[in-house]
Amino acid sequence: RKEVEQDPGPFNVPEGATVAFNCTYSNSASQSFFWYRQDCRKEPKLLMSVYSSGNEDGRFTAQLNRASQYISLLIRDSKLSDSATYLCVVSFYTGGFKTIFGAGTRLFVKA
Amino acid sequence: DGGITQSPKYLFRKEGQNVTLSCEQNLNHDAMYWYRQDPGQGLRLIYYSQIVNDFQKGDIAEGYSVSREKKESFPLTVTSAQKNPTAFYLCASRDRGEKLFFGSGTQLSVL
Numbered sequence: 001r002k003e004v005e006q007d008p009g010p011f012n013v014p015e016g017a018t019v020a021f022n023c024t025y026s027n028s029a030s031q032s033f034f035w036y037r038q039d040c041r042k043e044p045k046l047l048m049s050v051y052s053s054g055n056e057d058g059r060f061t062a063q064l065n066r067a068s069q070y071i072s073l074l075i076r077d078s079k080l081s082d083s084a085t086y087l088c089v090v091s092f093y094t095g096g097f098k099t100i101f102g103a104g105t106r107l108f109v110k111a
Numbered sequence: 112d113g114g115i116t117q118s119p120k121y122l123f124r125k126e127g128q129n130v131t132l133s134c135e136q137n138l139n140h141d142a143m144y145w146y147r148q149d150p151g152q153g154l155r156l157i158y159y160s161q162i163v164n165d166f167q168k169g170d171i172a173e174g175y176s177v178s179r180e181k182k183e184s185f186p187l188t189v190t191s192a193q194k195n196p197t198a199f200y201l202c203a204s205r206d207r208g209e210k211l212f213f214g215s216g217t218q219l220s221v222l
Contacts, residue, residue, distance in 0.1 A: 006153075032209040043201055043213035044154070087153065091209050096161035097142060098169070099211060103153030 001026050006088050006102035014110055017078045021105045023071040023088030032091040033064050035073045037084045038104065044087055047073075078109045114138065117202050117214035123222050124189065124196055132187045132217045134202035140212070142205040143185040147171060147198045154201060160185055189219060197221050 006023045013019050025033075033050035048055065050062040050071050061074040071088055088102035115136045124130045136143065142161050146154040156169030160179040174193025179185055189196045197220050203211040 034210065036211075041199070041216075043215050044211075045213070046210050049208075049210070089211075096159060096165075096167055097205065097209060098156065098159065098167075099144065099205065099209075100156065101146070101154040 002102075003027060003100045004088055004090050004102040006105050008103060008105060010106040010108055012108045012110060013078055015078055015080060017109075018074065018076045019078060019107065020075075021073045021086055021088075021107075023073075023102055025069050025071070025088075025090045025100075027090070027092050028069060030069075030090045030092040032097075033071050034089040034091075035060075035062055035071075036087040036089055036101075038087055039084050044101075047086070075107075078107075080109050080111060083107055083109045115202060115204055115212055115214035117200075117217050119217060120215070122217055122219045124219060125222050127191045129188055129190050130196075130219070132189070132200055132202075132219070134185045134187065134214060135183055136185075136204045136212075137183060138204055138206070138212060139182070140204035140206055141182070143179070144203045144205065144211065145169075145175075145177065145185070145187045146201045146203065148201060149198050157187065157200075 035047040036044040037047045038044040050064045054063045059076045063072045085104040087104045091099045118133045144159045145157040158177040160166035176188045200217045202214045
């Protein structure tokens with residue numbers, strides 16, 4: 001079983017739509033959780049951290065469920081510029097902080 | 112300007128040749144990471160280092176080597192033992208909040 005699993009998509013949505021991505025992780029000792037965004041042939045960039053209490057940044061909402069080992073990202077009012085790959089990221093301590101990326105979920109927002 | 116610099120942007124390797132990818136950071140981060148990304152795939156961890164003179168194997172370390180003689184520098188050598196080296200290589204450093212900051216990547220291809 002992969003340490004971090006995501007639905008690869010692609011998700012094709014119209015502008016203005018709401019879209020949700022899910023991610024599961026296998027290591028129950030995982031301590032930190034993030035969503036990164038990656039544009040084609042570019043480096044990943046941090047979108048937001050994920051907390052158990054849930055957190056929101058504008059149109060983006062992230063949620064963590066430790067009991068189910070599940071992370072989600074909700075994007076409201078999708079823009080064309082949201083088209084990218086969204087990477088779920090989990091860190092855990094194993095003699096050093098090991099940071100593992102999911103394979104990513106591809107999003108296409110259409111006009 | 113603080114950040115991570117990877118060089119070169121493009122690199123070509125001949126059969127049986129070792130090549131070294133450079134990664135330098137001036138963010139004063141202790142931890143640094145190397146990832147490999149294949150087309151349409153997620154990031155896979157090659158090596159990581161929590162502190163100078165210490166590093167640990169990631170999930171796909173075979174055929175690669177690293178050194179960490181200085182805090183600012185974490186070079187990756189792709190050895191001739193790596194039979195399928197063509198990929199996009201990303202270097203990152205981690206801040207105390209466990210967020211990763213990436214360089215712009217090196218595309219390695221085999222001649």
